Amino acid sequence: MDIVEESSYLLFFLLFPLILSFKPKISYLIQALISFLFLILSLLLINQNFYGIFEFKTGIDFLTFSFKIDKLSLFFIGLIFLLSIATSIFSITYTDEFKNRKILTAIYNVFIISMVFVVISNNVLTFLTFWELMSVLSFFLVIFDYKKEENLKAGIIYLFMTHLGTGFILLSFILLYLYTGSLNFNDFHKVFLPENIKFLVFIFSLIGFGAKAGLFPLHFWLPKAHPVAPSNVSALMSGVMIKTAVYMLIRFYFDFLDSFPVNYGYIVLFIGSLTAIYGILYAYVQIDIKKLLAYSSMENIGIIFIAMGLSLIFKSNNISLLLGISFIAMLFHTLNHTVFKGLLFLGAGSILYKTHTKNMEELGGLIKVMPKTGLLFLIGILGITALPPFNGFVSEWLIYQSLLFGSKLNYEFISFTIPIFASILALTGAFALGAFTKLFGVSFLGIGRTDKVSHASEVDKFMLLGKSILAVLVVILGLFPFIPIYYLDYVLQNICGISIYNNIFYSSGLLLVAGDYDFGRIAPFGLAIAGILVFLVIYFFTRVYNAKIREYETWACGLDDTNLTNKAQYSATGFSQPIRRILGFLYKTKEELNFDGKKYFLPKKVYKINIEDIIEYFVSKLVWVVIEMFLKIRYYIQPGIIHVYIAYIIITLIAFILFIVGK
Amino acid sequence: MKEVLIGFLQLFILLAIAPFIKTFIHKLKCLMRGQKGPPLTQAYKDLYRLFNKEVVLSKDASFISRIAPYMVFVSTVWAATFLPIINKHTLLGFTGDIIAMVYILALGVFFIALYGMDSGSAFGGLGSSREVTIAALTEASFMLVIFTFALQTNSTNIGEIFEKVHEFGLTAVPVSAAFALIALLIVSLAENARIPFDNPETHLELTMVHEAMILEASGRHLALFEYSSYLKLTIFITLASNLFFPIGFYKDTSILFFIIGILVYLLKLILFSIPVAIIEMSMAKFRFFRVPEILTLGFILSLISLIIYHV
């Protein structure tokens, strides 16, 4: 125990970068180094028999800061530091252009610290302290560029939503406290609750953390807040901050609540699949790169929740093998999403840094001016669209397998409806392919649409290095999925008390789902080798045979070079038009066509399209109706006529007199 | 060793037969229209000629244009190495299952769409946008058709699915099979850019989808694109014929059975390509916004087939 407590002082290392914040570059460098150290440390500890609790007592009686490090927190600590390495290296030069970069650096460092402490806190007060710290800091980061009104609006919506969530979290903690009489997480372990109270805890925690994670229909702050933050912070927010909500939900459902009926898992599955399909359908129509990525974060959170719902269903049924598979799929997808979403946000940051725009309609042809960024971005896209043999594929494959098992369950209703969820997952994957084809095709390929592109150049080595780390991970996690699964199996052992590594892994290094359910197998490494071999054979065969290549202008229906302007290219708006039209009922679209100057003779037309989130639209309407109602009531109470106020005084007087007389 | 040989043989058969199937459908269409039609070796000649020509690349193109044709072809060949046609032992059967195959085909779609957008022409973007839209709607149905069989046979490995389907037949689940058959028909026509979703024989129509993306391609790049589209069609027909006409998939690996197996397979291919030709001859191409409606129909049929397989 002593060693644990001693080693906990290692966490004070985290303060170094914070203290150095007045020298941003050094601070980021130190942050990256320390993150690397901690990543290694958490990897080393995760397969040891390590379990640490340590407490810091304060002068106030009930305020004891208590921390616990178990396998699950170690995994999430590793996740935070993994992304922190990349973003910190990236930030060294990325933050050059910001005005108050010292403040940015300081907030950035505290933000990382707060996230780490959220995942290791072990009582309610500690947790709420750091949770709030994390929320407030991220709010500051969202409105960092506070001069833009858009950012302020997004920040305020974010602040409101995150506190709504905290309110529900508080409610569920209060319920737990009422039945245990303790605020310590250890006492919540497998707590006995009456059935309806258990359901309330379940729903409150789902709403509370769902608001943070961006679950449908509490998501609409996410695509507003994530894009406006500085890109290194967007990467952290999308990559790990919303995962802390996933972490807490795992704590709640796998640690605190013990046995629950199967419909709990079904609710999570249902909401998860709605989130996934909704997120990707909105990502498809965005023209802002970072907004697209934010909606895609929502989609991936949905996929993570699909896996979580499945594992809850299997948990209620005590099918340990399947529980293991879906649990590992959930954590694996969490890891994967952190990696490729971090990479893509950093890529978007590089574009923003060089071109000062994140609007796809103003980009195009970036791959010629930023070839390395383009390649890294392409790798990220291959990961996020779950194309083999990259990492997204493996985790989605595991989720598909668990879904297929799910429909073999003995519940009529579930086995009837699980195919629908399978179809939603398949649709999500297909739409993600479209959305990211659009993202890459419009912003990186073709001809530059504005001058902003021609003035751009390749980013420097720090920014490239930050992205390369993640890009390498995308490939490695995809090719050797058994490495992360080996580590995740320890988390599984710790949380659920089962181990499935030997069941889904066999000697020749392949991934296999075996046992009673003989289902499928993949071996991404073999796949990749075969693919590369085929590629080389074909490439050399055709090149040796005939290698002539002539460059010529693009064919433009017989028009010459001067006629082929960038206006002839397909735009991002045009690219998503078919889906916008087919699924028109989903989008709240506002189209406008303005004629500048003369109307009939060669008018200059300006087309504007604005796609609003339909849930946001309804919510704002609803809020408006409620406010109006309140105002009306207020209007009757406080009409502004002096006689009414005198009447109030008299009524109050009479009431007091009656009260005293009556006593 | 024998298994590797069998795997190579199956891949070779697929690669060799693919251009023939394409020409066969074309010829059949021509005969039904009362035309003479090309000789059955036409596709081979086309490919040979294209491989010999030089490549003309747009000066606005990036390295994507240089690798995309190879990536598309590789992804299709990759998918072909999974697909057992007469025997369970495929070359790469151990590295992936049918879900992997669907995603590998999606890799091809991804790169061909990028190729369309690379040179900055208006047609390319148009084609990519439509292709991606169609792919988004078909891929899910394709996946669901596959799941129907995966659940029936308790496996997602293609070899085992085919083996069990051949062993038990489809008589146990007729309703599910009927829906899956029609859904797979719709999916195959849409994925392979056939009429009524797209016309493979046209250039420079504003309605084209697949051809619009590869409009800039020439020489060996075009040859690779063409070859992979032939191969993809053959893959789909093979899949359909082995799932819905489960005859002639032999466990036995003796030479005689092998030859019979190959002959039966060829017959099945021809049998299943006749409906494609008949549909192409008797229908007009849909306008683009009619296509999603039909694809939704396919999606719903596949979903029904998946839901009711165990009722």
Place this chain on the structure above:
Amino acid sequence: MVKFLVEFFGALSLFIAIAQLSSNRLNLSIKIYQLQSLFLSISILFIGITFNEFELYLSAFLNFIIKTILIPYLLFKVVEKMRLDREISVYIGITNSLLISILIIILSFYISIKIDISGEVVAKQIFPLSLGIILIGLFTMIVRKKALSQILGFLTMENGIFLAGSSLTKGMPMIVEIGIFFDVFVGALMAAIFVFQIKTTIDSIDTSKLSNLRE
């Protein structure tokens, strides 16, 4: 094997009922109906083969004659005579109504597991299939505006009832069956005449415009 064929063609008729929802032309709808009746007759023929009853053979034959030839001929005639606008007008778009139809099908299969069908049944799957056809026929009548499409919806529904009847009861008594055929035929005939009347009165067969007659 016969059971397989019965169910297979039953499933195809359900498919056709769903395809009916996706048609956008009146002519196409009628052709689709024709095809459905054909599949239905084949399915009933196979039921007949299982039970080996003359009545079922006869009803398959009558079904073929009346529903595949006579009624479609009549409806084609109506469309041709009145030079109807061949576009179909709908309350709910095609894509959405297809998505709703999936819920209907799930519902009908879910109901059919709950109901325990006892006795000698030729093919268990036929009941949910015919239930699906009936409900989708009703749904067609709800979403389509034109009178002719509503007639087609009604006929689709009738096909479903007929399929359920002949599979569950080993064929209804001869007199009932012939009565039903006669009813359907006369019903279709009368509906066609009504369409004529509506067309001449309000110059359209869009039933949503019938409420204009209120005054």
